[in-house]
Amino acid sequence: xxxxxxxxxxxxxxxxxxxxxxxxxxxxxxxxxxxxxxxxxxxxxxxxxxxxxxxxxxxxxxxxxxxxxxxxxxxxxxxxxxxxxxxxxxxxxxxxxxxxxxxxxxxxxxxxxxxxxxxxxxxxxxxxxxxxxxxxxxxxxxxxxxxxxxxxxxxxxxxxxxxxxxxxxxxxxxxxxxxxxxxxxxxxxxxxxxxxxxxxxxxxxxxxxxxxxxxxxxxxxxxxxxxxxxxxxxxxxxxxxxxxxxxxxxxxxxxxxxxxxxxxxxxxxxxxxxxxxxxxxxxxxxxxxxxxxxxxxxxxxxxxxxxxxxxxxxxxxxxxxxxxx
Amino acid sequence: xxxxxxxxxxxxxxxxxxxxxxxxxxxxxxxxxxxxxxxxxxxxxxxxxxxxxxxxxxxxxxxxxxxxxxxxxxxxxxxxxxxxxxxxxxxxxxxxxxxxxxxxxxxxxxxxxxxxxxxxxxxxxxxxxxxxxxxxxxxxxxxxxxxxxxxxxxxxxxxxxxxxxxxxxxxxxxxxxxxxxxxxxxxxxxxxxxxxxxxxxxxxxxxxxxxxxxxxxxxxxxxxxxxxxxxxxxxxxxxxxxxxxxxxxxxxxxxxxxxxxxxxxxxxxxxxxxxxxxxxxxxxxxxxxxxxxxxxxxxxxxxxxxxxxxxxxxxxxxxxxxxxxxxxxxx
Numbered sequence: 288x289x290x291x292x293x294x295x296x297x298x299x300x301x302x303x304x305x306x307x308x309x310x311x312x313x314x315x316x317x318x319x320x321x322x323x324x325x326x327x328x329x330x331x332x333x334x335x336x337x338x339x340x341x342x343x344x345x346x347x348x349x350x351x352x353x354x355x356x357x358x359x360x361x362x363x364x365x366x367x368x369x370x371x372x373x374x375x376x377x378x379x380x381x382x383x384x385x386x387x388x389x390x391x392x393x394x395x396x397x398x399x400x401x402x403x404x405x406x407x408x409x410x411x412x413x414x415x416x417x418x419x420x421x422x423x424x425x426x427x428x429x430x431x432x433x434x435x436x437x438x439x440x441x442x443x444x445x446x447x448x449x450x451x452x453x454x455x456x457x458x459x460x461x462x463x464x465x466x467x468x469x470x471x472x473x474x475x476x477x478x479x480x481x482x483x484x485x486x487x488x489x490x491x492x493x494x495x496x497x498x499x500x501x502x503x504x505x506x507x508x509x510x511x512x513x514x515x516x517x518x519x520x521x522x523x524x525x526x527x528x529x530x531x532x533x534x535x536x537x538x539x540x541x542x543x544x545x546x547x548x549x550x551x552x553x554x555x556x557x558x559x560x561x562x563x564x565x566x567x568x569x570x571x572x573x574x575x576x577x578x579x580x581x582x583x584x585x586x587x588x589x590x591x592x593x594x595x596x597x598x599x600x601x602x603x604x605x606x607x608x609x610x611x612x
Numbered sequence: 613x614x615x616x617x618x619x620x621x622x623x624x625x626x627x628x629x630x631x632x633x634x635x636x637x638x639x640x641x642x643x644x645x646x647x648x649x650x651x652x653x654x655x656x657x658x659x660x661x662x663x664x665x666x667x668x669x670x671x672x673x674x675x676x677x678x679x680x681x682x683x684x685x686x687x688x689x690x691x692x693x694x695x696x697x698x699x700x701x702x703x704x705x706x707x708x709x710x711x712x713x714x715x716x717x718x719x720x721x722x723x724x725x726x727x728x729x730x731x732x733x734x735x736x737x738x739x740x741x742x743x744x745x746x747x748x749x750x751x752x753x754x755x756x757x758x759x760x761x762x763x764x765x766x767x768x769x770x771x772x773x774x775x776x777x778x779x780x781x782x783x784x785x786x787x788x789x790x791x792x793x794x795x796x797x798x799x800x801x802x803x804x805x806x807x808x809x810x811x812x813x814x815x816x817x818x819x820x821x822x823x824x825x826x827x828x829x830x831x832x833x834x835x836x837x838x839x840x841x842x843x844x845x846x847x848x849x850x851x852x853x854x855x856x857x858x859x860x861x862x863x864x865x866x867x868x869x870x871x872x873x874x875x876x877x878x879x880x881x882x883x884x885x886x887x888x889x890x891x892x893x894x895x896x897x898x899x900x901x902x903x904x905x906x907x908x909x910x911x912x913x914x915x916x917x918x919x920x921x922x923x924x925x926x927x928x929x930x931x932x933x934x935x936x937x938x939x940x941x942x943x
Contacts, residue, residue, distance in 0.1 A: 316820065329813070417678065426649040431837065431865040432940065443845060519808035520841050521834075521862065524649030526808070528679065566810070570802060570817025 295542040298593075299557040303564060310568040317568060324449060330563025331456035332511050332518065334556050336530075337537040338463045339507030341555040344538055345480045346493075346500045347547030348398060348405035353508045354530035355416035356390045360512030362420045365429040365438075365522035372435040379438070383513040384506050390416060391505010395498035405497070413531070421524045431520035439517050452514060459507075464552045476500060480547030537562050540590040561586070638671040641891045642692045643884060644685065644702040645676035646729065651859055652833060653703070655943035656728070656884030660701075663888035663910060670892060673697065680806070682706035689713040693720060699891040702736075703728035707776045711735035723895040727887040729777050733920050737894060738901040740887055740915065742878040744924040748831070748857075749784025751876050751928045753793055755855040756827040759873045763795020764826035767818045769839050769856075771806040771832040781831050799825070804835045811838035819846060830856035833863075836875065840866035860931050860939035867936045874932035878925065880943060886912050886925055 311318040336353055343350040364383050367374060390412070397408045431439070442452035467473035478486040479496040486493050516522045541558020543550030565583055574582070643660045645653035657674045664670040675692070677684030682705045690713060692700055700717055704710050704726055714724045714735040724731075727740040756766050768785070770778045782801060789798060799822050804811025811830075815838055818825060828843070830836035840854040840863070849870045858875040866872045886909035893899045893907050901907075906916045907923070915923035931939055 314821070322820075325816075329816075421649050421678065424649070426654055428649075428651045428862065430862045431841070432861070432868075519812065519838065520865075521808060521837055523651075524678065525647065525680075528807075530809075566813050567816070570814045571821045573800075573821070 296551065296553045296557055299541065299554065299561065303557065303561055306561070306564055306568070310564075310572060313572045314568070317571065324453070326564055326567045327456070327560070328450050328453045329567055330560055331452045332514050333533060333537055333563055334456050334559040335459045335507055335514075336511050336534045337541065337555040337559040338459060338552060339504035340534045340538050341541075341543050341550050341552070342463075342467075342476060342500045343405070343497075343504045344535075344543050344545060345476050345547055345550055346497045347480050347483070348497055348500065349409065349535070349545070350391075350394065350501060350504045351406065351409040351531050352390070352394060352413040352416055353504060353534055354527040355413045355420075356387055356505060356508035357512040357515055357530070358524070358526040358528075359390065359416045359420045359423070360386045360509040361516035361526055362424050362429070362512075362522050362524075364513045365434065365516045366424065368435055368438045369429050369433040372438075376437055376441045380510065380513055383509040385509070387505045387507070387509015387512060388502055389505070391501045391503070391508065392498070394505065395501030398501060399494040399498040402494075405501075417524065424522075424524065426524065429516075429522035434517070434520060439520055442514060442517055452518070455510075455514065459510075460552060460556055467552055472496075472499065477548060480549075482548070533562060536587045540587060558590075561590075639669055639699065639892065639896055640671045640673060640695070640697040641699045641701060641888055641895070642673040642675060642697045643887065644688055644692070644700060645674075646685070646703050646705050647680035648676045648678055650680075651862065651943065652880050653884075655859075655880040656703075656887070658943075659879075659881035659883065659885030660888045662881070663885040663892075666910060667888070667892050669896070670888065672888065680705050682709035685710060686713045689717060693717050693722065696720075697722060699723035699725070699895040701725050701727055701887040701891045702731065704731045704776075705729070706774075707732050708735075723891055725887065725891050725894065725901075727890075728883060729775075730922070737921065738890065738907075738917060739920070739922040740883070740890055741922055741924045742880075742883050743926060743928050745780045746784045746788075747924070747927050748781045749786075750788045750792065751930075752781060752829050752831050752856055753785045753789060753796060755874055755876060755930070756829050756853065757793045757796050759853050759855075760796065760826055763793075763797070765797050765799045765822055765824050766827040766829055767799050767822060767825055768801040769811060769815055769818065769828055769830040769832075769835045770801060770803050771835060773803040773805075775806075775832075778831050785829075804830075804832070804838060806832055806834045808834060808838050811835040812842055815839040815842040816846075819843075819848065819852065825852055827853045827855060830854065830858075833857060833859050833877075836872075837862055837866070840871040843871045844869060857928070858931070859943060860936050861941070861943060863931075864936050864940040867931065867933055874930055876928040876930045878928050882912050883925060885910065886915070890915075 307318050340350055360383050363386050364379050394409055394412055397403055398405045444451050475491045475496050478491055479493045483493045537559035538555050540561055541554035543555055660672055664672040675688055677688055685705050700722055711732050718724050724736045725738050726736045728742055730739040768782055802814040804814045828839045830839050836856040836858040843852050843854050854872045855875055857877050863875055889909045890907055901921050903917055903919050906914050908914050917923050
């Protein structure tokens with residue numbers, strides 16, 4: 288048990304359980320399995336995005352352009368669907384992944400080849416991608432009425448009791464788990480973040496690893512572009528405006544260190560779930576909207592404080608061990 | 613600053629002066645909207661273009677920030693002052709924050725009017741309401757009540773908790789409730805911030821908190837779509853009626869599938885058209901904006917200013933199964 292609580296994920300799980308418990312005192316139906324399954328479904332997109340962001344943060348980067356990429360890709364698939372309703376959904380998803388990949392690769396190339404800090408690159412591309420969405424659509428919206436039933440219905444179809452959207456999230460989580468813990472790429476992403484110098488000596492191309500990380504976050508944004516648009520059934524320039532901050536917040540709450548190198552798939556997923564539960568629960572427990580914002584904000588700061596303390600302690604322990612030897 | 617930069621800046625300035633001189637004969641009227649890329653405002657621009665064509669001597673500038681914030685709009689206004697436009701017609705993101713910038717514009721002799729979403733009286737010469745606040749408040753309740761002969765619980769899903777428009781309408785709605793709609797029970801007012809994701813969360817919250825809810829009233833185009841999609845997804849069509857203010861093109865699907873019986877909205881085309889007419893009245897015809905004055909708004913008719921120099925254009929227009937098809941093609 289003591290060992291278990293060394294892991295940040297266990298603490299987060301406990302925090303989530305406490306929050307759910309607290310909410311249940313005011314709204315008993317909240318903790319029912321069917322409601323929790325719905326919360327999971329509502330949070331799916333944030334979880335998927337948080338995993339993409341995590342990979343970039345692990346390599347000591349940050350991707351501020353994810354929401355803008357999502358908005359652009361979403362507009363592309365929505366317009367394609369409106370113009371050619373016959374395109375099958377799997378093909379549209381491939382297109383979304385490809386468009387997202389291209390936008391992510393632009394970020395990655397600028398960071399890798401021109402050696403510009405990723406925060407600057409993605410701050411720029413964030414504006415560029417939003418602007419491009421405006422140019423592409425001419426400022427017009429794509430409405431629910433223009434989308435085909437298959438386009439909207441895909442993620443809502445229920446398979447084995449839960450919607451496809453949840454299955455997509457589960458699939459992506461599994462994929463990332465394998466990628467981060469069982470592949471050479473996953474290990475080199477950690478290595479590039481923990482100690483870039485040592486990583487170079489170990490034969491890892493740090494720049495290329497960062498490039499690949501941005502490609503991954505781009506593809507994830509592209510996938511979520513389709514998911515978001517078909518979920519909220521409207522494609523406009525305003526889509527997911529400011530959402531990059533929620534994505535980063537989910538990572539931070541999940542224990543992904545902004546300094547790079549530290550973080551896990553489980554942490555990012557739980558961080559997103561924590562935010563999802565809060566935004567799902569606050570409306571049902573009748574709290575004034577002004578307090579809602581304050582509560583969400585406090586949760587983020589609290590998580591960061593705990594996170595920073597946790598990391599510091601970890602550092603000391605390692606040193607003590609080294610001295611003892 | 614290097615010599616090259618100085619040269620460039622000088623060149624740019626002289627070019628701007630030449631351009632200014634060339635257009636000196638036309639009245640430059642800027643239609644400033646809350647944010648670009650919003651179907652409602654694009655429709656308003658269509659009306660504005662129509663008015664500009666009718667008036668003949670108007671050079672229309674359609675502009676606004678890409679993000680619907682007061683800060684971004686102040687920058688747009690400052691840029692317009694620098695361009696020396698003749699009139700600014702603005703739909704404001706904040707009633708007070710824009711006052712200093714607009715005052716500066718008026719000091720430079722620019723005609724300033726607000727439309728759609730207003731500015732505090734000291735920051736504009738007149739304000740054109742799309743409709744009368746009381747009328748809208750009554751309409752949004754009536755839209756729900758018409759389909760609830762037995763009465764029942766309803767809830768409001770609004771935009772931001774600070775939105776000038778929505779708050780005024782909701783207050784007006786609450787006022788008419790007890791006397792005109794005694795059977796309608798307003799159980800909650802929640803805020804979706806005009807954001808699809810937040811509005812969806814809030815709508816789901818309403819359905820969970822109030823299992824007997826009969827209608828969700830969303831007096832905002834973003835919220836109403838989100839609420840209708842939630843009702844569709846949760847299989848509550850026929851049990852919960854979604855209504856409020858919606859753009860026909862955006863909302864057609866939900867009238868068709870039965871998630872909503874009827875919604876209302878004013879005509880944004882007429883609104884943009886009227887705003888340009890009023891700006892032209894003041895800037896060119898030198899008419900004075902004072903309480904009681906009657907001003908022309910072209911084909912839409914005339915408006916009379918009240919004590920705060922505000923005027924109402926027309927009552928909201930209702931869309932249901934009979935006419936949504938036709939209007940969804942327009943805006």
